[in-house]
Amino acid sequence: MRPTVHDIAAAAGVSLATVDRVLNQRPGVRSVTREKVETAIRELGYIRDLAAANLAKGRTYPLVFILPASDNSFMHGLNAEIRQAIVRSPAERTDIRTIEVPAFDPAALVSVLEELSRGKPCGIAMVATDAPEVRAVADRMVRDGFPIVTLVSDLTGSLRHHYAGVDNMAAGRTAARLLGRFLGPRKGEIAVLAGSMLVRDHRERLEGFTSVMAEEFPGLAILPVLEGRDDPEVAHMLVADALSRSAGIVGVYSLGAGNRGLIRALKDKVVDRTLTVIAHELTVHTRAALIDHTIDAILNQDAGHEVRSAIRVLKAKADGLAVIEAQERIRLDIFLKDNLP
Amino acid sequence: MRPTVHDIAAAAGVSLATVDRVLNQRPGVRSVTREKVETAIRELGYIRDLAAANLAKGRTYPLVFILPASDNSFMHGLNAEIRQAIVRSPAERTDIRTIEVPAFDPAALVSVLEELSRGKPCGIAMVATDAPEVRAVADRMVRDGFPIVTLVSDLTGSLRHHYAGVDNMAAGRTAARLLGRFLGPRKGEIAVLAGSMLVRDHRERLEGFTSVMAEEFPGLAILPVLEGRDDPEVAHMLVADALSRSAGIVGVYSLGAGNRGLIRALKDKVVDRTLTVIAHELTVHTRAALIDHTIDAILNQDAGHEVRSAIRVLKAKADGLAVIEAQERIRLDIFLKDNLP
DNA sequence: GATTTTTTGATTTACGTACATCAAATTTGG
DNA sequence: CCAAATTTGATGTACGTAAATCAAAAAATC
Known part of the structure; x- marks a missing residue:
C-alpha cells in the first residue's frame, strides 16, 4: 500500500x-x-492522494475560456466542444465559463483579462489576439500564479504555460509540400486564400507555405494573398475573380475559414481545368468537397482535443502537477478522402 | 451543489x-x-462521486496488457509507453501488468486468456492474433463481464468492448492515394513490402491499398507482395532483389515493420532512379529517411495514445461509464518531413 | 528566571461513499 | 393471531486528506 x-x-x-x-x-x-x-x-x-484531497477540500476547478465572437464553422465547433466539457463538469470537478470578446481586438481582450485577474478563476484558456499589450497582462497574471494556456492561436514570446493548438508554420509547410508533390512537374501559379494577415496563425501558415514553395518548388509561383476575412461571400468573389483573371493558376491553398465560398467558386469555374486544392479545417462543406474531388486534401486541428487538452493542462497546473507532453501535443491532421473519420 | x-x-x-x-x-x-x-x-x-467511492472502496484497477514477443521498434515503443503508464499508476489507481506471448500463436494467447479468466483482473488489453479460437474465449470473457479491448490489431467480429488502434483499411487506401498522387502521370510498377499476410492489420492495409490503386491509378501495377517477416535482413534482401530484377518499379509501399532493411536497400540502389516511397511507423530510422528524402511519407499510429486510450476505456468499462468516442478514436498520422513532431 | 512568542501535539469534524451490524418495523405464512 | 421471514432504520467505522481548535511544550527575549 x-x-x-x-x-x-x-x-x-x-x-x-x-x-x-x-x-x-x-x-x-x-x-x-x-x-x-x-x-x-x-x-x-x-x-x-489527489482524489482524497479534493474531496476533503470540496475542490472544484473554476476555468474560463475566452473566445473571439467569430461566426465561422471552426469557432462554432470549438464552442460545441466547450459545451460538451461543461456537460462533463460534475465528473471532472470543473466549473467552466466562457466569455466572448470581439475578434482581433487586443484592448477588449486585455480588459477581460484585467477583470479576471481580480477574481478567483484557477485557470484561463484563451484564443489569443497576438498583441504586445495582451502579452503584458498575460505575463503579469502568470507571474501572479494564474495558470494560462493559449488556445488555437498563440501569444508570441509569452510566459503562458502551454499552447493548445497546432504548429501553424508546420501546417503551411506541409500544405506546400502536398501541393507541390501533387502537382508534380506542372508549372504555374498558386492562389492563396487567407482570412486576415492580422492573425498570427494565418501569418504563420503563409510563412511556412511560401518558404517551402520557394525552396523546393520553384516552378510554382505564389500569387498575392487574397484576404477573404473568413467570410464565404468575400472568399467566393475573390477566388472567382482570381480564377477568371489568370489562366495560369494550377493550385489553391486556403489557409483560413470561409471555405464555403471557395468551394462555390471552384465548382463554377473548374470544369475546364484541373486545380489542385488544399484547405484548412474539416467541416461539412470541406468534407463534401474532399469526397467529390473539389478539394484534394484538408489540414485540420481537432477542436475537441484542443479543449480537452487545455482543461487537462489547466487542472494540472492548478495542482502543480506535470503534464504528459506527448499527450498534449495537438497534431496536424491530414485528411484525404480515404482517411476521413 | x-x-x-x-x-x-x-x-x-x-x-x-x-x-x-x-x-x-x-x-x-x-x-x-x-x-x-x-x-x-x-x-x-x-x-x-466516483472519487469518493473509489476512496471508500480502496479501489484499484488491475489491468493486464497482453503483447506479442516481437522484436521490432514499434513493439518496443509500445512497451515503453506501458512502462510510462505503470509509472503513473499510483495517481491513476491502476495496477498494470504485462504478459508476453509468442507472436502469431493463437493457442498461446488462448491459454493466457483462459488463465486470466480464472483471476481477478478488471480489464484486459491485448494485441490480438486474429483467430476464431481467440475470438471464442474473448467473447466468452466479455459475456462474463471482463472488459476487453484489442490493441493495435483487432479481432474480427468479436464482442470486445473497444479497439484501440487505427483503421488499417483506411491506412492502406491513404497510402495508395498518396503514392498515386505523388507519382502523378508516371506509369510503372509498385513494390509492396509486408510483414506477414497472417496478421490482420497487414492484410487490411494491403486490401485498402490495392483497392484504391485498382480504382484510381490504373497506370500503376502492384507487384506480388514481399513478405519480410518484419525482419530488417529479410526485408533488405527482398527489396534489393526486386529492385534489381525489375526496372519498372517507380514506387514502394512498406506496410509492416523492418524498415531498416528497406531503407538500406533503397540507399544502395536508388542513385540512378527516383522512387516514391511510403512506409509505416515513425522510428528513428524512418524519420531519418524521411528527412533525407529516401522516404516520401510515413503513416503512423501513436503507441502512447493507444495505450492511454486502452487504459481510459478499460477503466470506464469497469465503472460502467461512457467513453468519449471522439477522444478514443486512434488517428492515422501522416508525416511529411515538414510536420514531424 | 520569568515572560512572551513560537512551535508542536492531540483531537475533532468534514468531504461523499461503502459496508457492516443490530434493532425495529413490516410483511408473510401457517 | 402468532411466529418466522423479510424489509427498513439507525448508527458507526472506514478511506486519505484538509482544516480548525486548544492545550502543551519548547524556544527566544529581556
Whole structure:
C-alpha cells in the first residue's frame, strides 16, 4: 500500500498536524522539523492522494475560456466542444465559463483579462489576439500564479504555460509540400486564400507555405494573398475573380475559414481545368468537397482535443502537477478522402 | 451543489442504508421502495462521486496488457509507453501488468486468456492474433463481464468492448492515394513490402491499398507482395532483389515493420532512379529517411495514445461509464518531413 | 528566571461513499 | 393471531486528506 500522512508522521516522529502544516505550507513549523518531514516524504515516496484531497477540500476547478465572437464553422465547433466539457463538469470537478470578446481586438481582450485577474478563476484558456499589450497582462497574471494556456492561436514570446493548438508554420509547410508533390512537374501559379494577415496563425501558415514553395518548388509561383476575412461571400468573389483573371493558376491553398465560398467558386469555374486544392479545417462543406474531388486534401486541428487538452493542462497546473507532453501535443491532421473519420 | 446520498434519502423518504442498498444493488429492498429511491435519483439528477467511492472502496484497477514477443521498434515503443503508464499508476489507481506471448500463436494467447479468466483482473488489453479460437474465449470473457479491448490489431467480429488502434483499411487506401498522387502521370510498377499476410492489420492495409490503386491509378501495377517477416535482413534482401530484377518499379509501399532493411536497400540502389516511397511507423530510422528524402511519407499510429486510450476505456468499462468516442478514436498520422513532431 | 512568542501535539469534524451490524418495523405464512 | 421471514432504520467505522481548535511544550527575549 502507498504511504499516507499517518505513515509520514510516524516516520518523521512528529504529529499529523505538523505533517499537514508542511504539506500545505502553513506557517508555524521550524525549519529543522520541516526538514525531517520532507525527508520522510521523500524516503517513503509519499504522494498525496489527489482524489482524497479534493474531496476533503470540496475542490472544484473554476476555468474560463475566452473566445473571439467569430461566426465561422471552426469557432462554432470549438464552442460545441466547450459545451460538451461543461456537460462533463460534475465528473471532472470543473466549473467552466466562457466569455466572448470581439475578434482581433487586443484592448477588449486585455480588459477581460484585467477583470479576471481580480477574481478567483484557477485557470484561463484563451484564443489569443497576438498583441504586445495582451502579452503584458498575460505575463503579469502568470507571474501572479494564474495558470494560462493559449488556445488555437498563440501569444508570441509569452510566459503562458502551454499552447493548445497546432504548429501553424508546420501546417503551411506541409500544405506546400502536398501541393507541390501533387502537382508534380506542372508549372504555374498558386492562389492563396487567407482570412486576415492580422492573425498570427494565418501569418504563420503563409510563412511556412511560401518558404517551402520557394525552396523546393520553384516552378510554382505564389500569387498575392487574397484576404477573404473568413467570410464565404468575400472568399467566393475573390477566388472567382482570381480564377477568371489568370489562366495560369494550377493550385489553391486556403489557409483560413470561409471555405464555403471557395468551394462555390471552384465548382463554377473548374470544369475546364484541373486545380489542385488544399484547405484548412474539416467541416461539412470541406468534407463534401474532399469526397467529390473539389478539394484534394484538408489540414485540420481537432477542436475537441484542443479543449480537452487545455482543461487537462489547466487542472494540472492548478495542482502543480506535470503534464504528459506527448499527450498534449495537438497534431496536424491530414485528411484525404480515404482517411476521413 | 450536486446532490449526495443524503439528499436522495431525504427525497425518497427512506434511510441512508436503503439508498446504499439500491445504489450498490444489495438485496433486501422491496421493489416499491427501490422504485421510490430510483425516482429520487433520477429527479435530483444524482451522480455518484466516483472519487469518493473509489476512496471508500480502496479501489484499484488491475489491468493486464497482453503483447506479442516481437522484436521490432514499434513493439518496443509500445512497451515503453506501458512502462510510462505503470509509472503513473499510483495517481491513476491502476495496477498494470504485462504478459508476453509468442507472436502469431493463437493457442498461446488462448491459454493466457483462459488463465486470466480464472483471476481477478478488471480489464484486459491485448494485441490480438486474429483467430476464431481467440475470438471464442474473448467473447466468452466479455459475456462474463471482463472488459476487453484489442490493441493495435483487432479481432474480427468479436464482442470486445473497444479497439484501440487505427483503421488499417483506411491506412492502406491513404497510402495508395498518396503514392498515386505523388507519382502523378508516371506509369510503372509498385513494390509492396509486408510483414506477414497472417496478421490482420497487414492484410487490411494491403486490401485498402490495392483497392484504391485498382480504382484510381490504373497506370500503376502492384507487384506480388514481399513478405519480410518484419525482419530488417529479410526485408533488405527482398527489396534489393526486386529492385534489381525489375526496372519498372517507380514506387514502394512498406506496410509492416523492418524498415531498416528497406531503407538500406533503397540507399544502395536508388542513385540512378527516383522512387516514391511510403512506409509505416515513425522510428528513428524512418524519420531519418524521411528527412533525407529516401522516404516520401510515413503513416503512423501513436503507441502512447493507444495505450492511454486502452487504459481510459478499460477503466470506464469497469465503472460502467461512457467513453468519449471522439477522444478514443486512434488517428492515422501522416508525416511529411515538414510536420514531424 | 520569568515572560512572551513560537512551535508542536492531540483531537475533532468534514468531504461523499461503502459496508457492516443490530434493532425495529413490516410483511408473510401457517 | 402468532411466529418466522423479510424489509427498513439507525448508527458507526472506514478511506486519505484538509482544516480548525486548544492545550502543551519548547524556544527566544529581556
